[in-house]
Amino acid sequence: MPVSTRCARSAAKRDAILDAACAVFLEQGYAAASMDAVAARAGVSKATIYAHFTDKDDLFGAVIRARCERNRTFAPVGPALDARATLTMVGRRLLELLLQPDTLAVYRLVTAEAPRQPELARAFYESGPGTGKAEIARMLVDLGRRGLLAVEDPWRMADLFTGMLRADLFMRTLLGLPQPEGSSIDQAVAAAVDTMLRAFAPSPAGAAG
Incomplete structure (x- = not known):
């Protein structure tokens, strides 16, 4: 797979995670929001989230x-x-x-x-x-x-x-x-x-x- 394609897919996943996280934070509150909920909303694994955010x-x-x-x-x-x-x-x-x-x-x-x-x-x-x-x-x-x-x-x-x-x-x-x-x-x-x-x-x- 070309590097440009991999980068585009990675950026798309990151954007999907950010959109899902915003929705989860607003719906559940910061304390109740979990990485599992964000992963489910974004359609990615929790490991994928941790690959982008610490x-x-x-x-x-x-x-x-x-x-x-x-x-x-x-x-x-x-x-x-x-x-x-x-x-x-x-x-x-x-x-x-x-x-x-x-x-x-x-x-x-x-x-x-x-x-x-x-x-x-x-x-x-x-x-x-x-x-x-x-x-x-x-x-x-x-x-x-x-x-x-x-x-x-x-x-x-x-x-x-x-x-x-x-x-x-x-x-x-x-x-x-x-x-x-x-x-x-x-x-x-x-x-x-x-x-x-x-x-x-x-x-x-x-x-x-």
Whole structure:
């Protein structure tokens, strides 16, 4: 069998495992979910799962990373874009991901089980919010190098930006509450971007010419 065919089959099995694991985690909860249940849902052996993932924590983290990758949340942004366009694109991608039903369900799952399952909370944070903030911080560093933003603490800036995006729109959706009239992703992203541009505008001497 050609190497390319074997690789494609392996990737397909990995994707099937991730899809099955996401469904099992959401249906049964993290603590009750078992590798046997994931194997049965994916139609593979448990040995096949362990060939791809070391344990349940590793599998859960991979589920979170796969959601971000499939939604291209932190895919590279065009280097020719200015600060507003870059922040708007990244902000929209992130908020659209956060508002998806499966994302909200995973968030609720982690929040409910984190006190009893600290390893779950760690896997979720490192694979989701932590990775996301690191990618946004790198994007901000690039904007700073180009003289488009005043960047001294990119991690803090990324934290502020994601915090503004995960404000009222996200919280109301998470809680199943109605949205105020006129509330939208565009509005939430624009408000966060405007605030970032005002707060971290480059000085005239540091602006790109």
